[in-house]
Amino acid sequence: MVETVASIPLAVHESLTIQKRRIQNGKNQTRLSLVTGTHGDELEGQYLAYMIGSFMDAHMDRLNGIIDIYPALNPMGIDSITRGIPMFDLDMNRVFPGTKRGTMVEVICSSIVDDLSGSDVCIDVHSSNIFLKEIPQVRISVPTAKTLVPYAKMLNVDFVWIHDAATVLESTLAHTLNSRGTKTLVVEMGVGMRITKEYCQQLFDGVLNLMKELGMWKGETSPVREPIISEGHKVGFVNSDAAGIFVPCASFGDTVKQGDHIGDVIDPLTSKVVERALAVCDGMIFTLREYPVVYGGSLLARILQPVGGEKS
Amino acid sequence: MKKKILFSLKSPYREQLDVIGFRFGHGRKSLAIVGAMRGNEVQQMYVCSRMVQALKKLESEGKIADDAEILVVPCVNYYSMNIGKRFWAMDNTDINRMFPGYDLGETTQRIADGVFSKFQGYEYGIQLASFYQPGIFLPHVKMMDTGFTDPEIMKDFGLEFGIVRKPRPYDTTTLNYNWQIWETKAFSVYANATDEIDVKAADEAVNAILRFMDNRGIVTSKTPPGYITEIIDEDMTKQIQSEAAGLFFRVTEIGKTVEHGDVLGRIYDPLDGELVAEIRTPVSGTVYFAYNSPLINAKTVCFKVIK
Numbered sequence: 001m002v003e004t005v006a007s008i009p010l011a012v013h014e015s016l017t018i019q020k021r022r023i024q025n026g027k028n029q030t031r032l033s034l035v036t037g038t039h040g041d042e043l044e045g046q047y048l049a050y051m052i053g054s055f056m057d058a059h060m061d062r063l064n065g066i067i068d069i070y071p072a073l074n075p076m077g078i079d080s081i082t083r084g085i086p087m088f089d090l091d092m093n094r095v096f097p098g099t100k101r102g103t104m105v106e107v108i109c110s111s112i113v114d115d116l117s118g119s120d121v122c123i124d125v126h127s128s129n130i131f132l133k134e135i136p137q138v139r140i141s142v143p144t145a146k147t148l149v150p151y152a153k154m155l156n157v158d159f160v161w162i163h164d165a166a167t168v169l170e171s172t173l174a175h176t177l178n179s180r181g182t183k184t185l186v187v188e189m190g191v192g193m194r195i196t197k198e199y200c201q202q203l204f205d206g207v208l209n210l211m212k213e214l215g216m217w218k219g220e221t222s223p224v225r226e227p228i229i230s231e232g233h234k235v236g237f238v239n240s241d242a243a244g245i246f247v248p249c250a251s252f253g254d255t256v257k258q259g260d261h262i263g264d265v266i267d268p269l270t271s272k273v274v275e276r277a278l279a280v281c282d283g284m285i286f287t288l289r290e291y292p293v294v295y296g297g298s299l300l301a302r303i304l305q306p307v308g309g310e311k312s
Numbered sequence: 313m314k315k316k317i318l319f320s321l322k323s324p325y326r327e328q329l330d331v332i333g334f335r336f337g338h339g340r341k342s343l344a345i346v347g348a349m350r351g352n353e354v355q356q357m358y359v360c361s362r363m364v365q366a367l368k369k370l371e372s373e374g375k376i377a378d379d380a381e382i383l384v385v386p387c388v389n390y391y392s393m394n395i396g397k398r399f400w401a402m403d404n405t406d407i408n409r410m411f412p413g414y415d416l417g418e419t420t421q422r423i424a425d426g427v428f429s430k431f432q433g434y435e436y437g438i439q440l441a442s443f444y445q446p447g448i449f450l451p452h453v454k455m456m457d458t459g460f461t462d463p464e465i466m467k468d469f470g471l472e473f474g475i476v477r478k479p480r481p482y483d484t485t486t487l488n489y490n491w492q493i494w495e496t497k498a499f500s501v502y503a504n505a506t507d508e509i510d511v512k513a514a515d516e517a518v519n520a521i522l523r524f525m526d527n528r529g530i531v532t533s534k535t536p537p538g539y540i541t542e543i544i545d546e547d548m549t550k551q552i553q554s555e556a557a558g559l560f561f562r563v564t565e566i567g568k569t570v571e572h573g574d575v576l577g578r579i580y581d582p583l584d585g586e587l588v589a590e591i592r593t594p595v596s597g598t599v600y601f602a603y604n605s606p607l608i609n610a611k612t613v614c615f616k617v618i619k
Contacts, residue, residue, distance in 0.1 A: 008557075008609060008610045008611050009556065009557035009609065009610040010557055010609050010610075011557050011558060011559070011582060011607035011608055011609055012557075012558075012582045012583070012607065013582070013583060016609070083404060084404075088444070089398070089406070089444035089445075090444060090482060094481070094482040095482075101551060101553070102551070102613065103445065103611070103612060103613050104609050104610065104611040104612050107611045129403070131403065167481050167484045168409075168481050168482060168484050168485050169481070170481040171480065171481040171482050237416070239416060239417070239418070242322070243321075243322040243323050243324040244324050245324065267324075293324055293402070294324070295321065295322070295323060295324070295402060295419040296321055296322060296419060296422060297417060297418045297419035297420075297421060297422040298402075298418065298419055299418060
């Protein structure tokens, strides 16, 4: 059943409508919500939403609970290849919980939060942006880690990144829902503007496993991988100091040693290498730049150090 | 006056970005004035350029206090201005959401860090601000309530209203907020327009800043008499939403005193021209913000009224 979460008339003969699909079977009222499409350039969640919905359609008898799928919180952004909401300055994921008395976007965010609140678990699926590729991971802030890490481990991701809380992140959907008692996990995977089918399949297996653990799924599940939890690890950041074109020579997922050559920043005009990018620590490359043009400061890679590893 | 490069950034394909600052006087770091951080903040840059002219004249006349240094930075982000973008062209990030910045971080974090290191240490900071919605403002001064800055100081600008805003989480990465955390008394001056020049509003903003500097003993300057500023809490202003969508026509002026029930705007169906909504004010007061785009969506904040 497709339901309207929010609908607001636009200037000329059209409405901005946020929709969800409810899939329900059995007497169990446990509710899992899958939300995605907050950023219009992040598309991995679109395929995942399709996979979950079509699989449930084909195996409805094994579902015992409620799945709500919200494929596009920012439909105009997806439709126009725009990360934010077109004609609105603020990132949608900095406007939650919204308010009924504010701007159009704030009103929409308020309706979304009202609709999602009360879910037993919510999975908020993001891709990376167009610049970086990420391994499937769950990101959790320190204050919610104790509650959420057990659920994150069920999701078949490679990595659970527990990060410090920041005031600016208090206006995210995940923070809003977690502070209202709806357990919300933020997934990041893949790269912007693309679909990585193997990652979608990996998370799909994790969602089924989570549903099984929640008592919502009576069918078969695949074994899930044990993620690396960031506690005890450090993350090394490799940023460009020069401007030019980044050409990597390491691959995504590679294990590197401190000082290893990761790639070059080149100048096409002078034909010079303007910077040799080196690993800042030992570890696994879990983020790698996809978009070649870089300025000083552009992130080239993130490296997850082994436990006890020290950055020089 | 000394013209200096405050921060530079190399680009792969363009000339180096050089953020220019103009320093006047010497001694105690008294006031920093910052203009455009977004590519469409033309009015904000213009007001700062007018301040450079005014301060050059005051300096030549010996009217800057003996122990006072003033920094004016008309434009941080001219890279975006030159290509018609509001935010940083590469990744669409907003430099004014990156403060205090990070010298080892992403590009706009590095820009924020680079310029913030030069904006710090001043007793007062003034940012020429723009709003995230298309609209026009009654010139006013605003500050964030962090507990550091005394709102009464806003009276020295002599603008009609001084508004105190309770910071929201997304405000905590703005220049204004971080200035206060680093102990600069910070204010945002709104000079009506953004991507076009409103000379009258710019005159008012320049006079307000000069009046502030005169009242604070930074310069000696004669300006036209200002208002007795009314200090109000932003929560006490009334936001009025459009209940319909279509073509928007404003029928009131900024600064006008309106009575409960007065019509402020009308919305017409864009295809058949029928009147679909009249926007009436539910309170009496002064209109200080008006939406100014011809197309309007429903649930758009189209007027703000100071009760």
